[in-house]
Amino acid sequence: xxxKEVFDIRQMEIELQQKLDLAEVHxxxxxSDEFSWVKKEMGRTCIxxxxxxxxxxxxxxxxxxxTTIAAVAEMMIPDVDLxxxxxxxxxxxxxxxxxxxxxxxxxTMARKAMGSYRLLHVPDQLSKDAYESLxxxxxxxQILELIRSANxxxxxxxxxxxxxxxxxxxxxxxxxxxxxxxxAEAFGYYFDQSGDIIHKVLTIGLQLEDLKGIxxxxxxxxxxxxANAIKAYMKYGTNQVLVTDEGAAKAxxxxx
Ligand code: G3H
Numbered sequence: 001x002x003x004k005e006v007f008d009i010r011q012m013e014i015e016l017q018q019k020l021d022l023a024e025v026h027x028x029x030x031x032s033d034e035f036s037w038v039k040k041e042m043g044r045t046c047i048x049x050x051x052x053x054x055x056x057x058x059x060x061x062x063x064x065x066x067t068t069i070a071a072v073a074e075m076m077i078p079d080v081d082l083x084x085x086x087x088x089x090x091x092x093x094x095x096x097x098x099x100x101x102x103x104x105x106x107x108t109m110a111r112k113a114m115g116s117y118r119l120l121h122v123p124d125q126l127s128k129d130a131y132e133s134l135x136x137x138x139x140x141x142q143i144l145e146l147i148r149s150a151n152x153x154x155x156x157x158x159x160x161x162x163x164x165x166x167x168x169x170x171x172x173x174x175x176x177x178x179x180x181x182x183x184a185e186a187f188g189y190y191f192d193q194s195g196d197i198i199h200k201v202l203t204i205g206l207q208l209e210d211l212k213g214i215x216x217x218x219x220x221x222x223x224x225x226x227a228n229a230i231k232a233y234m235k236y237g238t239n240q241v242l243v244t245d246e247g248a249a250k251a252x253x254x255x256x
Pocket of ligand 1: 064065067157158163185187
């Protein structure tokens, strides 16, 4: 029964919004752990929301990496408003493969929207010294200012261990995460189940505290396997909008 399904989803959106204390929750049917089209549906929903959040002029949209935000980019189509927008990667290299990097996704999204973009060219493994000198480079400083001035941020949320392994983190980092019961990952930061930061990848770009000054933040994350990660990250409490799927929503609300 389609009407009942729509009603159930709407009901879950309200419950989830209250449980996670968010401004808005949007749930697409299905479980993205099982079907990849569900990720694309989250992408489509995210794009529709993103367009609603734009200023009349001068929009800067910062995007993170990951397969979910890659699906948002994949669903992008040319748009009158977005073609005036500037797309930037939220943070520098986090150890991901090219297709999952924020730079790649940012360029794809901008190209599809027919907007413009700027990239952050930073190596993945930054020493403290390299980091200090890079952030003082005039060209890097300029793009960092653009990133911090973003009015919309689109980001993924990952399951901590999955992310750490996918990024080939060192044994030392893996142990640190395990000992601290790492649950969630977003923007290269790792969180425990209370939403406290337990580790951060050293790279330039948006720092979590910068999110406080950004008016529209849209998290896109689904799949039952991410239920605990979504719950943990949302305790950090900076998000306004969550786009997720039925799989994650049911698991968070314990309806399975
Ligand atoms: O940056 C990675 C995200 O936090 C999660 O990645 O969308 O591939 O699960 P994903």
